[in-house]
Amino acid sequence: MRNSRLPSVSPEIERLIDLLAKTPGLGRRSAQRAALALLKKRDGLMLPLAQALNEAAEKVKACSSCGALDTLDPCAICSSQTRDEKIICVVADMGDVWALERAGVFRGKYHVLGGVLSALDGVRPEDLRVGKLVERASLPEVREIIIALNATVDGQTTAHYLTERLQGIDVVVSRLAHGVPVGGELELLDDGTLLAALSSRRPF
Amino acid sequence: MRNSRLPSVSPEIERLIDLLAKTPGLGRRSAQRAALALLKKRDGLMLPLAQALNEAAEKVKACSSCGALDTLDPCAICSSQTRDEKIICVVADMGDVWALERAGVFRGKYHVLGGVLSALDGVRPEDLRVGKLVERASLPEVREIIIALNATVDGQTTAHYLTERLQGIDVVVSRLAHGVPVGGELELLDDGTLLAALSSRRPF
Numbered sequence: 001m002r003n004s005r006l007p008s009v010s011p012e013i014e015r016l017i018d019l020l021a022k023t024p025g026l027g028r029r030s031a032q033r034a035a036l037a038l039l040k041k042r043d044g045l046m047l048p049l050a051q052a053l054n055e056a057a058e059k060v061k062a063c064s065s066c067g068a069l070d071t072l073d074p075c076a077i078c079s080s081q082t083r084d085e086k087i088i089c090v091v092a093d094m095g096d097v098w099a100l101e102r103a104g105v106f107r108g109k110y111h112v113l114g115g116v117l118s119a120l121d122g123v124r125p126e127d128l129r130v131g132k133l134v135e136r137a138s139l140p141e142v143r144e145i146i147i148a149l150n151a152t153v154d155g156q157t158t159a160h161y162l163t164e165r166l167q168g169i170d171v172v173v174s175r176l177a178h179g180v181p182v183g184g185e186l187e188l189l190d191d192g193t194l195l196a197a198l199s200s201r202r203p204f
Numbered sequence: 205m206r207n208s209r210l211p212s213v214s215p216e217i218e219r220l221i222d223l224l225a226k227t228p229g230l231g232r233r234s235a236q237r238a239a240l241a242l243l244k245k246r247d248g249l250m251l252p253l254a255q256a257l258n259e260a261a262e263k264v265k266a267c268s269s270c271g272a273l274d275t276l277d278p279c280a281i282c283s284s285q286t287r288d289e290k291i292i293c294v295v296a297d298m299g300d301v302w303a304l305e306r307a308g309v310f311r312g313k314y315h316v317l318g319g320v321l322s323a324l325d326g327v328r329p330e331d332l333r334v335g336k337l338v339e340r341a342s343l344p345e346v347r348e349i350i351i352a353l354n355a356t357v358d359g360q361t362t363a364h365y366l367t368e369r370l371q372g373i374d375v376v377v378s379r380l381a382h383g384v385p386v387g388g389e390l391e392l393l394d395d396g397t398l399l400a401a402l403s404s405r406r407p408f
Contacts, residue, residue: 006302006305006306008280008281008284008305009274009280009302009305010263010264010273010274010275010276010280011275012256012259012260012263012264012275013260013264013273013274013275015256015259015260016253016256016257016259016260019249019252019253019256020253022249023238023241023242023249023253024234024237024238024241025229025230025234025235025237025238026229026230026238030228030229031229032299032302033228033229033299034227034228034229034230035260036273036297036298036299036302037227037228038227038257038260038261039260039261039264039273039298042261045223045226045227046257046260046261047257047258047261048223049220049223049224049227049254049257050253050254050255050257050258050261051254052216052219052220052223053220053242053250053251053253053254053257054251054254055216055219055220056216056217056219056220056239056242056243056250057242057243057246057250057251057254059214059216060214060216060217060243069214069217069240069243070213070214070217071214071215071216071217072214076212076213076214077212080212093240094240094243095236095237095240098210098213098236098240101210101212101213102210
């Protein structure tokens with residue numbers, strides 16, 4: 001690979017590029033392009049972005065109930081009167097909440113674990129918001145816990161662990177269906193997905 | 205296209221995503237991912253990035269001689285004793301300076317025009333740093349001006365305009381060679397490039 005460090009660049013610009021390059025989605029080259037574009041739009045973009053970063057860093061906190069990121073505590077979703085408090089959808093990260101909210105397919109409440117169990121990365125049950133989930137699941141109004149974790153080994157291990165922890169509580173524990181993605185081609189699917197889609201087949 | 209706005213997101217996070225999405229290289233989805241990653245690394249990345257943006261916005265200026273962005277004025281390249289002051293390479297933008305510096309193929313000085321002439325975008329000669337270029341070209345030590353503008357219509361129009369403006373000054377005006385890119389395949393080249401490569405052919 002060609003070295004894309006820039007000689008004869010001021011340390012201030014170099015530092016800005018370094019930090020931009022650490023942002024997911026931006027490689028070193030695109031960080032250089034971004035830095036230049038920002039320097040060209042100093043008042044319109046660069047300074048407002050700096051302020052937005054500072055403001056969000058200061059004000060955004062994890063909701064003490066569900067763990068979602070918000071400036072309010074409890075968060076907007078937890079305190080919403082229009083969302084169904086009987087169903088809690090358990091996700092690994094805030095990004096999963098956003099994915100579900102974008103799709104607009106879920107109108108209950110969320111619980112953000114803050115990751116999944118992982119022997120490799122050293123994530124243990126006490127690193128996740130499991131205790132709070134058990135506490136919320138025990139509330140009289142809660143009827144169902146939907147476990148919506150990634151269909152990876154770590155995600156499924158975590159799902160099993162949660163199912164065990166939720167045993168004995170009077171709630172239905174469900175998980176997302178496996179199957180053929182809508183718009184997906186059979187030819188391109190892996191064996192595990194095909195097996196799951198076949199064994200969970202449904203009558204027309 | 206699916207709407208990727210997020211309902212039930214706090215205005216502070218929404219504003220951060222909006223501004224990140226305006227940065228070239230980041231679309232709306234990647235801006236959402238970036239915002240989450242930043243919120244997770246508050247002290248390690250988010251606050252330092254805000255500070256770097258503020259610092260660069262405050263300190264980085266266009267060099268009063270060549271127009272390059274630097275915290276010093278004259279910039280590091282203009283004031284360098286080891287670079288050849290006899291040759292000035294004229295480029296449209298700071299990104300072009302970085303491209304040449306990355307390649308490490310040029311050891312003279314630069315002149316950053318700040319764009320190219322464009323009837324469509326309303327860029328006129330007085331919007332570019334042309335006067336300063338003529339002034340620098342007239343300095344006794346300067347022997348050659350290399351015009352290194354993009355091989356686009358606007359770039360070539362600007363190159364011709366500069367050649368006219370530099371007429372009568374005792375300097376050689378040259379331009380980058382057109383031809384087959386190193387590693388490029390003939391089959392994939394456009395007619396214009398093939399014609400240029402053929403008519404500028406050189407003996408082995």
